[in-house]
Amino acid sequence: MQRFARLVVAQFAVDRRVLALAFARMADGIGNSFLIIVIPLYVTSDVIGGATFGLEEAMIIGIILSLYGFLNSSLQPVTGRFSDRVGRRKAFILVGLGGLTLTNLAYLLAESYLSLLVIRGLQGLSVAFIVPASIALVNELATRGDRGGNMGVYNTFRLIGFGAGPVAAGAVVNLGPYTLPLGSSGVTITGFDAAFYVAAITAALSTLLVTVLITDPEGTQANAAADLAIDVRDPSGRNLLDPIFTLGVATLFMATAIALLATIQPQVNARLEQGSTWFGIQFAAFILAQVLLQTPVGRACDRYGRRPFIVIGMVLLIPTTLVQGLVTTPETMFLARLAQGIAGALVFAPALALAGDLAGEGESGSKLSVLTMAFGFGIAVGPLASGALVGYGFVVPFVFGTILAIVGTVLVFTQVEETLETRASFPIPLVGGD
Structure with a gap:
């Protein structure tokens, strides 16, 4: 043993x-x-x-x-x-x-x-x-x-x-x-x-x-x-918003987009002509991607930096959220959820690591709770939003989630800087601090 x-x-x-x-x-x-x-x-x-x-x-x-x-x-x-x-x-x-x-x-x-x-x-x-x-x-x-x-x-x-x-x-x-x-x-x-x-x-x-x-x-x-208190403005003055607050907002938007599917199972099953088993598989696809990728992504962000993974994950969240409102077969919905899970895995561990880098001595609990609180709120808001919006059309909740993903991507790209001073060159060049 x-x-x-x-x-x-x-x-x-x-x-x-x-x-x-x-x-x-x-x-x-x-x-x-x-x-x-x-x-x-x-x-x-x-x-x-x-x-x-x-x-x-x-x-x-x-x-x-x-x-x-x-x-x-x-x-x-x-x-x-x-x-x-x-x-x-x-x-x-x-x-x-x-x-x-x-x-x-x-x-x-x-x-x-x-x-x-x-x-x-x-x-x-x-x-x-x-x-x-x-x-x-x-x-x-x-x-x-x-x-x-x-x-x-x-x-x-x-x-x-x-x-x-x-x-x-x-x-x-x-x-x-x-x-x-x-x-x-x-x-x-x-x-x-x-x-x-x-x-x-x-x-x-x-x-x-x-x-x-x-x-x-x-x-x-x-x-x-x-x-x-949660800092909203960047204390250093380099950016408009505090980077941890920015990551919290991006995490809120990401979690909301992820959770949109939770309360509209009848509409999903009717549109895709599938049963509850397929829906369970589609819902679990996100968690599967998270389980497989959290550790390797976390290791990679220690080598290449936090910000590139967060930016790429937020960018990937945009099409993977929108396409869920457009797919017409169970298989494509599964692939869309799997891809959305990949996007979430690219964001979550590196965002926590970046916030941890910024937290001062004895501040880990209060600083990192901004991200965990935001994720929890997003998981609660997503189902409520989709339940309210799906009556206007199946695609509408996913358009809403896509807009949130776009805003979150812009915020991360413009307001969050890298925290690792020494790292290997990232394979995909990213401007704005990388």
Whole structure:
């Protein structure tokens, strides 16, 4: 086992604590993404009842799922700042994972729509403790020369967990009830109960991994002056906008474009004359590209620089978003989503690495939370935008996403400069700072 662990560490060439954190986030990602599939099924089951406040079940599902995203994203700058102020990342991660474990178990007791709303809101709060502290920890364990690779490895395993959860969740629910060999006659649990137990167990496993394998970096210092404010103007005066703010806006636009597909499954299936299986494959294509490319792109941006990859990724996002509104076959939609995933992979790890390069001592939590908050908001805004716009025509949501991608590309190209002073020549020459 130790030899295998050494081989894995050598393959990914990162601090063992980064790898341990990546595995921990993979485990809690499996459990958390389970709920994306399970909660809508749970809401429509006979188990849940109570006041609906005049809302349809579909709207209740949307509110429950969206509340998690909006709370999580809104609170990340706050928790990131506090982790900077106390200079302790591990404690924040453990608080969040502990909250996830308990709230996953709380679903077993939920019997009303309101209780589900409260539990999901508390889960959003819990994840808001985990994300900024995790990214800050990766940033502080890395150096300027390997930061991209570390971010890539971390994101790769996190996305593996996020992608694997929904695949297994439906099967766990549908194959229930289960009889556990406890006592003389055994104990029977429903498929829903089994899913919530799986989510709680994976969160508890993550807690154990972080407790045993993770320590705060020796050089991390508390920053009592950590500021919650996000700089909009460039303090150096070289550009109009602050580069981290610019990357946050670009990340928001990218995530919005990526998430447009989420809520228009009926329209997509009708247009392409396909079933739900094809839609699931198309939706997962983005995650597949991310898993395959995050680590190599992160490594490459340590060699060639951050900015070229971000610019190329944003440029690629433009046609890959627009074409999704124009395709007419399931196969071409799959290829479009795969290409959009490539665009996202080119942007995300290098953007985090560039922001990490710019973050000062004790500022990783607050600075990098700008990007993680923006991504979370984009994932929440995208489905709402497509749901509102698709009534005007199938292509309209994707035109909207394309416009955002164009604006994001212009902002990155004009407002973000390279942070690596020494790097190999990039194969494709880029003007404007490269």
